[in-house]
Amino acid sequence: MIRILFAAAALLLAACSDNDSSNNAPAAAANQADQRSGALLYRQYCVNCHGSGAGGAPQVGKDHRLYWSHEVEEEGFETLVQEAIHGINAMPPRGNCYDCSDQEIRNAVIYMLQLSAAK
Ligand code: HEC
Incomplete structure (x- = not known):
């Protein structure tokens, strides 16, 4: 944080x-x-999977605060950003936002953590 x-x-x-x-x-x-905001990019791309948990994506939202807080603590914020940029398992690189800059992906991850009230 x-x-x-x-x-x-x-x-x-x-x-x-x-x-x-x-x-x-x-x-x-x-x-x-x-630079596009994390909120805009989240609603355009990330919510498709992270809103519903489609394809095994970890869901975003205050009900999932413990999950995301744990990820931040165990992996670290920078690792989460790198995973979002490069993709991991079923998570596609840049969440399918092909023209997103690294900074824009970072914004989207910050927004996801804010939605989840992660600490
Ligand atoms: C096609 C579905 C899909 C889209 C779109 C998508 N994700 Fe993901 N995401 C996943 C899945 C599935 C995982 C779990 C990957 C794993 O760890 O096995 C994941 C994992 C992550 C993680 C790592 C979570 C952890 O526990 O380490 C981050 C961060 C993330 N996504 C950010 C984003 C961002 C930011 C966007 C939008 C720009 C996005 N994702 C769009 C499917 C998606």
Whole structure:
């Protein structure tokens, strides 16, 4: 969770720099805007399997908090992200979102963990 909080803090800092007159600020803001949110990607791709448990996918949601908390603790957040990017067993690479960037997949994993209230 520390990494997730750090990512959130980085986003807040990036948002604050929007009014900055330095040349880097507009480019940073554009990158943020291009990136699709975890919620959007989850609803478009991941929910098809992780919403229902189709194909043996671990289900997402507060009822499954213990499962996801355990995964985060045992495997670590970075491992979950890597599994989502590269695929594992019946989990397809990038959850079939072929044009998703690594960062976008990361966003989707964060969103899945938030939906599951994982700690
Ligand atoms: C075609 C169905 C399918 C789709 C679509 C899908 N997943 Fe999965 N996912 C699975 C299955 C099945 C597993 C279990 C793989 C295993 O460990 O055997 C899994 C496992 C995972 C895991 C690892 C869980 C663990 O216990 O280690 C993560 C993280 C994950 N998916 C993220 C995502 C994300 C993010 C998306 C959307 C971008 C997504 N998945 C879309 C089927 C899917």
